[in-house]
Amino acid sequence: MRQVRLAKDAMDRDWADPGLDLDAVAAHAGYSRFHFIRAFREAYGETPGQYLTHRRIERAEEMLRTANLSVTEICHLVGFSSLGTFSARFKAWTGLPPSEYRDKHVGRGAALIPGCYAMLWAGGFRTAPGSARRNSEEAG
Structure with missing residues (x-):
């Protein structure tokens, strides 16, 4: 059970x-994927995929x-690769x-957090590997 809890924490x-x-999550727990699904569902009442989807939707x-x-x-920031899904x-x-x-759910006149701050907080400004080096070389 400890391994399943650690995987849930991950x-x-x-x-x-x-x-x-x-x-990846099953390997973190030290289980095969099928054994992990059964153990996770027994412990938490839903499959790991359902749990992760619910966390992302929240x-x-x-x-x-x-x-x-x-x-x-938002779709991409919460870990979905497909807008349709x-x-x-x-x-x-x-x-x-x-x-x-x-x-x-957004009240009239409510001030939303500017997108640039939300992206920065959520880690949405990712650079391609090596781009920082290229940018510094181009500047120098």
């Missing part, structure tokens, strides 16, 4: 990483209510598409 910590997949809900970012930007799962979880959720 999902809680790295939920936004689009590279976080079942095989974060997306928060960003939709507070940050001045597009739905596409994100929108479908978001609607299944909340009952509303992301844009309608924002319209319903």
